Amino acid sequence: MEKKRIPKLIKELTKEHEVFAPVKKESLVFFEKVSPGSEISLDFQNTTKSPKEVLFPQTEILFTYDIKKNGVEIEKAPELRKKIALLGIRPCDAKALSLLDKFFSSGDHKDFYFSEKRRNTTTIGLACNRPISTCFCTSMGGAPFGKEGMDLLLQDINDKYLIETVTEKGDKLVEKLPWLEDAEKADIEKARDLARDAERAVTSEISGMSVTKKLDGMFDNPLWDQIYKKCLGCGVCTYLCPTCCCFDVLDEATTKWKRIRIWDSCQFSCFTLQGSGYNPRPSGKERMRQRIMHKFNYFPKNHGENFCVGCGRCVQECPVNFDIREVVEGISTDIWRKKNG
Amino acid sequence: MDNPYIPSPAAIRKITVENEEKDIKTFELVFNDPEDLKDFRYKCGQFAEISAFGAGECPIGIASSPTDEGYIQFTVKKVGVVTTALHNSEEGTVIGVRGPFGNGFPLKAMEGRNVVIIGGGFAFTTLRSLTNFILHKTNRDRFRELTVIYGARNPGELLYKYDLQTWKQRDDISLNVTIDQAVPNWTGLVGFVPAVLKELAPSSDNAIAIICGPPIMIRFIMPVISELGFSPEDTFLSLEMRMKCGIGKCGRCNIGNKFVCKDGPVFTYKELQMMPKEH
Amino acid sequence: MHNAEESIREAAKKLLSEKKVDLIVGHEQGTLPLRTTPCFIDKVEDVPKLVWNENCDANLSKYLIGRKERMGVVAKGCDARSIAVCTFEKQIVRDNVVIIGAPCSGLIDKKKVRTKLEGKELLEATIEDEQIQLKGEGFELVLPKKDFVCSSCLTCRHKTPPIYDVFAGTKVPEVEADEFSDVADLEAKSSKERWTHFKEALDKCIRCYACRDVCPLCYCKTCFVDQTMPIWFGKTTDLSDTMIYHLVRAFHVAGRCVDCGACSRACPMNINLRELMKKTEKIMKERYNYTAGLSLEKVPPLGEFKMDDSQEFIK
Numbered sequence: 058m059e060k061k062r063i064p065k066l067i068k069e070l071t072k073e074h075e076v077f078a079p080v081k082k083e084s085l086v087f088f089e090k091v092s093p094g095s096e097i098s099l100d101f102q103n104t105t106k107s108p109k110e111v112l113f114p115q116t117e118i119l120f121t122y123d124i125k126k127n128g129v130e131i132e133k134a135p136e137l138r139k140k141i142a143l144l145g146i147r148p149c150d151a152k153a154l155s156l157l158d159k160f161f162s163s164g165d166h167k168d169f170y171f172s173e174k175r176r177n178t179t180t181i182g183l184a185c186n187r188p189i190s191t192c193f194c195t196s197m198g199g200a201p202f203g204k205e206g207m208d209l210l211l212q213d214i215n216d217k218y219l220i221e222t223v224t225e226k227g228d229k230l231v232e233k234l235p236w237l238e239d240a241e242k243a244d245i246e247k248a249r250d251l252a253r254d255a256e257r258a259v260t261s262e263i264s265g266m267s268v269t270k271k272l273d274g275m276f277d278n279p280l281w282d283q284i285y286k287k288c289l290g291c292g293v294c295t296y297l298c299p300t301c302c303c304f305d306v307l308d309e310a311t312t313k314w315k316r317i318r319i320w321d322s323c324q325f326s327c328f329t330l331q332g333s334g335y336n337p338r339p340s341g342k343e344r345m346r347q348r349i350m351h352k353f354n355y356f357p358k359n360h361g362e363n364f365c366v367g368c369g370r371c372v373q374e375c376p377v378n379f380d381i382r383e384v385v386e387g388i389s390t391d392i393w394r395k396k397n398g
Numbered sequence: 399m400d401n402p403y404i405p406s407p408a409a410i411r412k413i414t415v416e417n418e419e420k421d422i423k424t425f426e427l428v429f430n431d432p433e434d435l436k437d438f439r440y441k442c443g444q445f446a447e448i449s450a451f452g453a454g455e456c457p458i459g460i461a462s463s464p465t466d467e468g469y470i471q472f473t474v475k476k477v478g479v480v481t482t483a484l485h486n487s488e489e490g491t492v493i494g495v496r497g498p499f500g501n502g503f504p505l506k507a508m509e510g511r512n513v514v515i516i517g518g519g520f521a522f523t524t525l526r527s528l529t530n531f532i533l534h535k536t537n538r539d540r541f542r543e544l545t546v547i548y549g550a551r552n553p554g555e556l557l558y559k560y561d562l563q564t565w566k567q568r569d570d571i572s573l574n575v576t577i578d579q580a581v582p583n584w585t586g587l588v589g590f591v592p593a594v595l596k597e598l599a600p601s602s603d604n605a606i607a608i609i610c611g612p613p614i615m616i617r618f619i620m621p622v623i624s625e626l627g628f629s630p631e632d633t634f635l636s637l638e639m640r641m642k643c644g645i646g647k648c649g650r651c652n653i654g655n656k657f658v659c660k661d662g663p664v665f666t667y668k669e670l671q672m673m674p675k676e677h
Numbered sequence: 678m679h680n681a682e683e684s685i686r687e688a689a690k691k692l693l694s695e696k697k698v699d700l701i702v703g704h705e706q707g708t709l710p711l712r713t714t715p716c717f718i719d720k721v722e723d724v725p726k727l728v729w730n731e732n733c734d735a736n737l738s739k740y741l742i743g744r745k746e747r748m749g750v751v752a753k754g755c756d757a758r759s760i761a762v763c764t765f766e767k768q769i770v771r772d773n774v775v776i777i778g779a780p781c782s783g784l785i786d787k788k789k790v791r792t793k794l795e796g797k798e799l800l801e802a803t804i805e806d807e808q809i810q811l812k813g814e815g816f817e818l819v820l821p822k823k824d825f826v827c828s829s830c831l832t833c834r835h836k837t838p839p840i841y842d843v844f845a846g847t848k849v850p851e852v853e854a855d856e857f858s859d860v861a862d863l864e865a866k867s868s869k870e871r872w873t874h875f876k877e878a879l880d881k882c883i884r885c886y887a888c889r890d891v892c893p894l895c896y897c898k899t900c901f902v903d904q905t906m907p908i909w910f911g912k913t914t915d916l917s918d919t920m921i922y923h924l925v926r927a928f929h930v931a932g933r934c935v936d937c938g939a940c941s942r943a944c945p946m947n948i949n950l951r952e953l954m955k956k957t958e959k960i961m962k963e964r965y966n967y968t969a970g971l972s973l974e975k976v977p978p979l980g981e982f983k984m985d986d987s988q989e990f991i992k
Binding site (some may be wrong): 115 | 403404405409478481494497575587613642643645647650651676677
C-alpha cells in the first residue's frame with residue numbers, strides 16, 4: 058500500500074470500526090479516536106501513554122444504578138459490541154495486549170470488559186524500523202517487527218507499507234480492502250532486511266529471560282533495601298506501562314450512581330492498606346519489590362512470560378531516572394548480590 | 399459472556415447485633431430473584447463481594463452454612479465506608495451480592511477425620527459456617543470428632559452467642575470458649591487461644607486443623623500446632639487481604655504469585671511456608 | 678557548575694571519613710542523556726560517583742523527610758530553601774542534616790530539548806560554557822544553553838543556597854531576576870480565559886501524582902486524595918476531579934512553595950504545574966513581603982494569626 062493511502066485506509070476502517078491511532082499533541086503523541094481526515098502520526102518513537110487505555114481505560118463504568126424507595130435498579134453496562142481498530146500500534150504494545158488478554162481471560166472468571174473489547178478489536182500495527190536507545194523488546198521476547206498481538210502488520214518500506222496478515226481477522230479485513238496492491242518479491246525482501254537491521258539496532262540488551270529464575274528465593278534479599286531508595290512512589294511507571302493493569306473499584310454519583318473502576322498502582326501507599334490500618338506492604342521497599350517480582354517472577358510463574366515488553370516508557374519518564382533495565386540486569390548478573398556482600 | 403462484576407440484588411431480612419460494642423452485625427439476606435440463590439452455590443470458607451449501594455463494595459466471608467436454606471448471612475464489622483453504610487442500613491434495604499468467591503475449606507479432605515477448629519475475635523465468621531455445616535444432621539456422620547476453640551477479648555465480644563448456646567448442649571462437639579481476662583460471672587475458660595490450645599492439646603491423630611484469626615494470634619498458634627503434631631499439610635489457615643474484584647484481576651491481594659481471592663483465602667500451612675511473608 | 682563537583686566530593690569525603698554523617702545524598706550520572714539520578718553514599722570509596730551539573734534536577738530535600746540518620750545533602754538554592762521550610766515545619770531535624778551548599782547556574786529542561794528535537798531521539802548531550810550540544814542519529818546541534826534552561830531557574834534569585842553548612846565551589850551572586858515575569862501571561866487573562874487555560878492544561882492529567890510525590894512540601898502521611906473517611910472528591914480523571922486535586926494542592930503549598938520546579942519537570946504529560954504555584958508565591962510576596970525558605974526562624978504568614986490582619990476575604 059502506498060503511504061499516501063493511509064487516509065483512505067482510515068476512511069475504510071471507520072465504516073465498521075472506532076479507529077484509534079497515534080495523534081501528535083504538542084511534543085507528545087497519544088492514541089486517540091480518529092475520523093476520516095484526521096491527521097495521524099505514524100512517524101513517532103512511541104506514544105507517551107500506551108494504547109492499553111483504549112481497552113482498559115483509566116476510568117471505566119462497570120454499571121450504573123438507581124437507588125429507589127423499594128430497591129435498586131441496576132443498569133448493566135452496554136454490550137461492548139463496538140468494533141475497534143488500533144491503527145499504528147507498535148509491536149511491543151501489541152505484545153502487551155496479548156499478555157493482558159492472557160491475564161484477564163485466565164481463571165474461572167474472565168474480565169468481561171477487557172475480554173469483550175479485545176475480542177472486537179483488530180490491530181493494524183506498525184513495525185519499528187528505528188528502535189530507540191531505551192527500547193529493549195528483544196530482551197523480553199519481542200522484536201521490532203514482532204507479530205504477537207497483531208492482526209495486520211504494516212512495514213515501512215520507504216514510500217510504501219508492506220502489509221502482512223497475521224491472523225484470520227487480518228485476512229478478513231484485507232479482503233474488504235480490494236484496492237490494496239499485491240506485494241512484490243522485492244518488497245518482501247526489503248522488509249526482511251529492515252526487520253533484521255531493526256533487530257540489530259536494539260542496542261539495549263538485558264538478561265530478561267534468566268531473571269525469573271534468579272528472583273526465586275530473592276524475596277528476602279537485602280537488595281530490596283537498596284534499590285527502592287530513590288523511588289518516590291508516584292505512578293508514572295505503572296500508568297505509562299502497557300501491561301500494568303491493577304485497578305480500584307468504587308462507587309460515584311453524578312446524576313446517577315455508577316460503579317467504576319479506575320487505574321491503581323502498586324506503588325501507592327494505600328494500595329494494600331487494610332481497613333484495620335494494617336498494611337502488608339508498608340514502605341517503598343515492599344512496593345518496589347512487588348512491581349519487580351510481579352513483572353519478572355510472579356507473572357512468568359502463572360503465565361509463562363515476563364509481564365514487561367521492553368517499551369522503555371518507564372525508563373524515559375521516571376522523575377528520578379529509576380531504570381528498570383539496571384535492576385533486571387543487576388539481578389540477572391548478581392551485581393546486586395555482590396554489592397550487598 | 400458472563401459478567402462477574404454485576405451484583406445480584408438481595409434484601410436484608412434480619413439484622414442481629416452481635417457484640418456489646420455494637421460494631422459487629424449479622425445480616426441475613428434474601429435474593430430478590432430466587433434464581434440468584436440457586437446460582438449462589440457456596441462452600442464454607444468462601445466469601446462474597448457485598449455492595450452497599452451508594453457507598454461501594456467490599457469482600458465479606460459467608461457466615462451462614464450451605465445447609466441453611468433460603469437465605470445467606472454475612473457478619474460485618476464496621477471499619478470503612480462500605481461497612482459503615484451497611485451498618486446504617488435497615489431491615490428491608492436492598493444490597494448487592496457477587497460471588498461466591500475463593501476456594502473455601504477442604505471439606506473433602508476433612509471427611510472421615512477429626513476436625514479441630516480454632517478461631518479468634520471477629521475472624522470466627524466462616525468458622526461458624528463450617529461448624530454449623532459439620533453439625534448438620536445430613537453431614538455429621540461424614541466427620542469424626544469435632545473440637546472448636548474460640549476466643550474473644552471479653553464475653554461481650556463473643557459472636558453467635560445463640561449458636562454457642564445450642565452447640566454447648568450437644569455431645570457431638572467439644573466446644574471450648576475462652577476470653578482473654580477473667581470477669582465476674584464467667585464460667586468458661588480464661589486465657590489466650592494459643593494457651594488454651596496448648597492446655598487442651600487436641601490429638602493430631604487423623605486430624606485436620608482449621609485456623610482463622612488475627613495475625614498476632616496466628617503467630618503464637620503455629621508453634622503450638624506443630625508441637626501437637628499437626629502436619630503443615632493438614633493445617634489450614636484462612637487469610638484476609640485488601641481485595642476489590644474478588645476474581646484475581648484487580649491485582650492487590652497477591653502473596654507471591656498466589657491471589658488470596660481466587661487461590662485462597664484458605665491455604666495449607668505448607669503452602670504458606672513456601673509463600674513470601676507478605677500478609 | 679562543574680567547578681563545584683570536586684569540592685562537593687571533598688566535602689562528602691570529609692563528612693563520611695570524620696563520621697559526621699552516616700550517609701550522603703547526592704546525584705550520580707543517570708542512564709540517559711541529560712539525566713542524573715539521586716544516590717545514597719555511605720562509603721568514602723563511592724564518593725567519586727557524585728556529580729554536579731545542569732542535570733542535577735531532583736530536589737533532594739525530599740529524601741531527608743522523616744529520616745533518623747545523620748545525612749549530608751548536596752543542595753542547590755531551591756533544595757536548601759525547601760529544607761528550610763521542612764525544618765521549620767519539623768519534618769527535618771536540622772541537627773541531623775549537613776547541607777553541602779552548591780552553586781547552580783540553572784537546570785536544563787529536558788522538555789524544552791524534546792520539543793526542539795521534534796520527535797528525534799537525543800543520544801548525547803554536552804554542556805559547555807553557555808552552549809548545549811545535542812547529538813542524535815543524523816543530527817548535531819549547538820545551541821545557546823539559555824534557551825533550554827528550566828523556567829523556574831530563569832526567574833530564580835537564589836542560585837547560591839541561602840542556608841548551608843559547607844559550601845562547595847564558588848558562590849554565585851544573587852541575581853536580580855524578575856521573579857514573577859512568567860505570571861504576567863496568566864494575569865493578563867480574564868478570569869474566563871484563565872478558567873479555559875487551566876481546564877485545557879489539567880485535562881491532560883493522569884493522576885499519577887508524580888507532582889505530589891516529587892514535591893518536597895508534600896509530605897502528609899495520608900494525602901487528602903487518599904483519604905477514604907470521608908472521601909473528599911472523586912478519584913477519576915474527569916476534569917472536575919483533577920481540577921480539585923491540583924487546586925487543593927496549590928492551596929496547600931501556597932506560602933511554602935519555593936518554586937524548585939520539580940512538579941513541572943516530573944509531569945509526564947507536560948503540564949506546567951508551577952504556573953499556579955508561582956501566582957500564589959507572588960500573592961505572598963505582595964501581601965506579606967514573604968519569600969519561603971529563606972530563614973529557619975521567620976514564621977510564615979500563613980502559619981500565624983494576627984488580630985490586625987485585614988481579612989477582607991471574609992466579608
